[in-house]
Amino acid sequence: MNQQMQEPALSVTNISFRVKEATLLDGISFDVAPGEWISIIGPNGAGKSTLLRSISGASRARGNVEVFGEPLMNLAPKDRAKRVAWVPQTPTVPVGMSVIDYVLLGRTPYLHPLASPSKRDVATTKDILEELSLESFARRAVETLSGGERQRVVIARALAQDTPIILLDEPTSALDLGHQQDVLLRLDRLRANGERTIISTMHDLTLAGHFADRVLMLSKGTVASIGPAAEVLTRSNIAEHYGADVSITNVRGTIVISPTISTPSSFELPEHFNQHHTPPAKNTNSETESSSMSSDATAEPVTETPDKESHRVAKSLVLVNTGDGKGKSSSAFGMMIRGVARDWNVAVVQFVKSGDWNVGEEKVGRQLGVDWHNEGDGFTWSSDDLEHDKAIAQAGWDNAKALIMAGEHQLIILDELTYLINWGWIDAGPVYDTITNRPKHVSIVVTGRDAPQGLIDVADTVSEVVKVKHAFDNGILAKRGLDY
Amino acid sequence: MNARPASIRVSWIVGGVAFVLGSIALALVIGPTPIDRSGVLIESFDAALPGSFDSGLTDQQQSIVANLRLPRVVLGLLVGASLSISGATFQGVFRNPLADPYLLGVAAGGGLGATIAFVYGLGDGQGWFDLVQVFAFAGALSAVFLAWVMGNAASAGVTELGGDRQSSATSLILAGVAVASFFTAIQSFLQQRNTEDIRQVYTWLLGGLTTSGWTEVILLLPIATICVALLLPSGRMLDVLAVGDDEATMLGMSVNRVRLALVVIASLLTASAVAVSGLIAFVGLIIPHTVRLVFGSSYRIIVPMSVIVGAGFLTLSDLVARTALSPSELPIGVVTAFFGAPFFVVILRTAVSR
Missing domain, CATH: 1.10.3470.10 (ABC transporter involved in vitamin B12 uptake, BtuC)
Known part of the structure; x- marks a missing residue:
């Protein structure tokens, strides 16, 4: 790079901006080479937008801004607008103004105040609309466009100003991932021939680093760091100025910044916890032994000191929680949490659900990133139409089967599945086959009363929750938070 | 691409001018003193180009047209x-x-x-x-x-x-x-x-x-x-x-x-x-707004069309003001508000439902 050798397109010298006693910007200086893209980053309140506004002249800052050696501050608005175009973060969109009229506003600096736009202005405007693939929107009112289209229209207006410098304030903050990429790639192409220089503020550090040639990190109104992304976007810089704990990876030249989230998976787990996950020996041949429902003894190996050598490591397990007591599903959701803590992909399929129960575990499960499927949405405990319910049950099982065979989860909980089998709504055979032939890494938990023998046969661990006493029997209704 | 920037259309100007001319003609021929209608119009041309037309009106009638009705109509156009x-x-x-x-x-x-x-x-x-x-x-x-x-x-x-x-x-x-x-x-x-x-x-x-x-x-x-x-x-x-x-x-x-x-x-x-x-009252508020709703929201359209529509509207309002309770006169502000407000609501409704 020969930035030092050629005249900078934009030269910012000692910019300061004060409001009463507060200093928003304090002695900012940097140069930008022609055709360069520089991204201004920094935590909230660092002064990013203020800096951009000061460069543009929208805020009256002290200091000097030069465009190709010409001081900007002393120029009339008209002459300034021929050199610097500004794309505001939240543009004011006049109601009813068409896209072509809006982009035409960019020609303002070239028109006498009382003059109408010339044919050439209109032609320029149309060229720019084409360049940004906006022709088909030309007649539409700007306010009816989507966020991504609207942002392109505002950029088009800036291009109509035909300036060497384009300033963009958070050009992608209101856009989804696809539109962010689209807008940034277009901007990148616009400067390809070196005629346009871009200065943008950016929230997303990864995007800022990826598209910009250099990154300027502002902190408390001063330049904390400026240079190529790899030099500025360091763990210590981000920790110091953002107060954030991040991990930084270099993916084929792009610096990727991701927040480090303290999850239980990074906790040190006690020794016996790991042992617990090694299945006890008698489980491995449960096909032959567990003919009785009392195989729930396997749920208590914690207190034992298993002989490690007699055990093998299973890639996955099938667990069945059955019995007439309370706690079958609740215990399955406990396993769901353990799985999440292990960074597993966890899915829950609920086959029976009463329509008016607002179930809390789903909300939390979804928050934890659990893949949640309500196959019981169509029928309920109180349902009357049996054929209808059967069809829904079959469809629900088919979905669950597809989910299992897809192999994208390490743990799938099939909540209340036993009822579908016991009531004859779905054929039992295919269920057992699916569980037996599941992808090797997929563990399955099935809950529900009266687990059929076939299910117990294909399971590794079967627990029976026995009712000793239930509040409902004494006339107490189900309690939110405990029962659902 | 055949999209064009907002601009005023010739047909709007033609229609607008026709509206204004119609308002002028109505305002000239209707009045407390019955005067031959074609005579009034001819006399108005004569007032603009003295001596060029013979309206066949009496001196008194000529004076009513030239010194009462005509200046009032012109003032209405200007103020509107x-x-x-x-x-x-x-x-x-x-x-x-x-x-x-x-x-x-x-x-x-x-x-x-x-x-x-x-x-x-x-x-x-x-x-x-x-x-x-x-x-x-x-x-x-x-x-x-x-x-x-x-x-x-x-x-x-x-x-x-x-x-x-x-x-x-x-x-x-x-x-x-x-x-x-x-x-x-x-x-x-x-x-x-x-x-x-x-x-x-x-x-x-x-x-x-x-x-x-x-x-x-x-x-x-x-x-x-x-x-x-x-x-x-x-x-x-x-x-x-x-x-x-x-x-x-x-x-x-x-x-x-x-x-x-x-x-x-x-x-x-x-x-x-x-x-x-x-x-x-009301003219300066509703005329630009009506124009905006009917013709478009660009001020390159609103400003010139307001001149035309406003001139015609006030001329018509004045006609109502001086004839509704003839021989006594209604204040014109009452007329503009009384007829302007409902008309505006109609415009607003059609524009919203469009």
Whole structure:
């Protein structure tokens, strides 16, 4: 790079901006080479937008801004607008103004105040609309466009100003991932021939680093760091100025910044916890032994000191929680949490659900990133139409089967599945086959009363929750938070 | 791509002019004295080009047409066009579709000026440089001037504290409200102390196109011509202002200068219209708004179309004002509001459902 050798397109010298006693910007200086893209980053309140506004002249800052050696501050608005175009973060969109009229506003600096736009202005405007693939929107009112289209229209207006410098304030903050990429790639192409220089503020550090040639990190109104992304976007810089704990990876030249989230998976787990996950020996041949429902003894190996050598490591397990007591599903959701803590992909399929129960575990499960499927949405405990319910049950099982065979989860909980089998709504055979032939890494938990023998046969661990006493029997209704 | 920037269409102008000509013709031929209709029209041409036509009317009839009906129609056209284009300008300058030409205190100032002239017996609102007109004009302009000075002082303070430029328009509007309240208070006080003049004052406040020959037209014509000519091409600037002061500045517009120029011209025009016709309500508000809903939201369309539609509308309103309860006259402000408001609601409904 020969930035030092050629005249900078934009030269910012000692910019300061004060409001009463507060200093928003304090002695900012940097140069930008022609055709360069520089991204201004920094935590909230660092002064990013203020800096951009000061460069543009929208805020009256002290200091000097030069465009190709010409001081900007002393120029009339008209002459300034021929050199610097500004794309505001939240543009004011006049109601009813068409896209072509809006982009035409960019020609303002070239028109006498009382003059109408010339044919050439209109032609320029149309060229720019084409360049940004906006022709088909030309007649539409700007306010009816989507966020991504609207942002392109505002950029088009800036291009109509035909300036060497384009300033963009958070050009992608209101856009989804696809539109962010689209807008940034277009901007990148616009400067390809070196005629346009871009200065943008950016929230997303990864995007800022990826598209910009250099990154300027502002902190408390001063330049904390400026240079190529790899030099500025360091763990210590981000920790110091953002107060954030991040991990930084270099993916084929792009610096990727991701927040480090303290999850239980990074906790040190006690020794016996790991042992617990090694299945006890008698489980491995449960096909032959567990003919009785009392195989729930396997749920208590914690207190034992298993002989490690007699055990093998299973890639996955099938667990069945059955019995007439309370706690079958609740215990399955406990396993769901353990799985999440292990960074597993966890899915829950609920086959029976009463329509008016607002179930809390789903909300939390979804928050934890659990893949949640309500196959019981169509029928309920109180349902009357049996054929209808059967069809829904079959469809629900088919979905669950597809989910299992897809192999994208390490743990799938099939909540209340036993009822579908016991009531004859779905054929039992295919269920057992699916569980037996599941992808090797997929563990399955099935809950529900009266687990059929076939299910117990294909399971590794079967627990029976026995009712000793239930509040409902004494006339107490189900309690939110405990029962659902 | 065949999209075109917003611009006024020839068919609209043709239709608009036809509407205005129709309004003129109606207003000329209908009156308390029955006169041969074709004779009235011929006589009107003769008045414009003296001696070129023979209308076959009696001298008295000729005088009614040439010195009563015709000047009144022309004054209606001028006042209607002036108030409408001023309203469009104010709506654009303040980016507020509810703005009207009286926003910065023109009405209150004019009202106070006229009231002073009436209660101190300085004139009756008719004739050459009648002091009612002079005082109304001066009062209107001083109100705007005061509002401007106060508004700028307030917004300068805000800008110094780091506020953005948007605030200057808001400060100005608030200053206008303050000045208007102040002037209205004084006017009410004067009115209260001089109840014998209350009827005269009240009639003036409601507005009217009562003329004394061509005097009012001759007073208003030059200033209206100049101001309208200056405002007509300002639509594009108002479109730029629509994106807000900050963005307009960054698009190369000297926002404060443009705003000052437009406010001065529109206020001068409004004050002149008020001086000769009193406070005619509603026209400056609904005409630009109706034009916006019917023809489009660009000020390159709103400004010129407001002139045409406003001229025709006020001429028709005046026709109703002087014939509805003939021989007595309704205040024209009552007519504009009475017919304008429902009409506006209809326009609004159709525009919304479109």
